[in-house]
């Protein structure tokens with residue numbers, strides 16, 4: 001990799017920000033597919049889905065993964081330092097896509113709530129707090145340790161704060177207890193302990209319920225019980241105040 005690379009993060013077009021997909025949406029979907037398949041191939045344990053499943057997706061299915069009412073896909077673009085973040089052809093998405101994350105929401109208090117036995121704090125009312133779940137953060141292996149993970153999280157916070165008229169916006173993440181890098185990443189970016197949850201609840205609140213159905217098929221009876229009842233996934237949460245509140 002060229003020694004001088006700069007990075008920028010961007011929210012891909014989605015129903016929350018655009019009336020209709022842009023003219024180049026097929027190309028955006030293709031580029032997202034390439035990055036997502038790289039993530040599934042190189043970090044198979046980190047995601048609910050798998051390369052085997054998603055490598056069968058058609059371009060229309062990839063487009064539908066991005067153009068969904070309940071989420072925004074964030075990407076990180078690498079630019080040679082000689083270019084600014086607008087890219088060589090004047091588009092901020094021009095450059096190598098080297099990181100991504102999904103922000104799911106806004107979620108209602110009802111959908112966001114977790115069983116109290118996991119130690120989750122009370123959920124803010126829908127007219128006070130806008131709630132999101134962040135998932136699938138990924139940085140390409142060759143670009144790790146350069147702040148992409150932190151930039152994607154900051155992009156998620158910025159997006160959540162921009163999209164709400166409420167005084168507060170909250171982001172939550174659920175992490176496998178063995179993924180120490182991700183635990184450290186979110187802790188370093190202001191997320192605090194918000195309890196423990198089960199694998200099943202993590203799949204549900206991440207919006208991966210179809211992956212959960214597939215996951216179940218691969219488990220033994222004992223493992224099914226473990227994934228459904230053992231509260232081992234670490235829940236971390238960040239709450240931010242909107243500009244209106246700060247003024």
Ligand SMILES: CC(C)(COP(=O)(O)OP(=O)(O)OC[C@H]1O[C@@H](n2cnc3c(N)ncnc32)[C@H](O)[C@@H]1OP(=O)(O)O)[C@@H](O)C(=O)NCCC(=O)NCCS
Nearest residue numbers: 043046137138139144145146147148149150181184185188
């Ligand atoms: C997690 C991941 C996105 C981090 O991306 P990254 O761009 O390398 O992260 P950053 O450079 O922004 O690092 C930010 C923080 O993460 C933590 N971190 C990153 N790499 C780390 C490592 N190898 N060991 C320990 N902590 C690490 C540190 O707290 C770091 O802060 P610091 O630089 O101030 O020490 C990347 O490692 C990845 O894609 N992993 C595989 C996918 C995955 O597990 N996703 C999680 C799905 S829930």
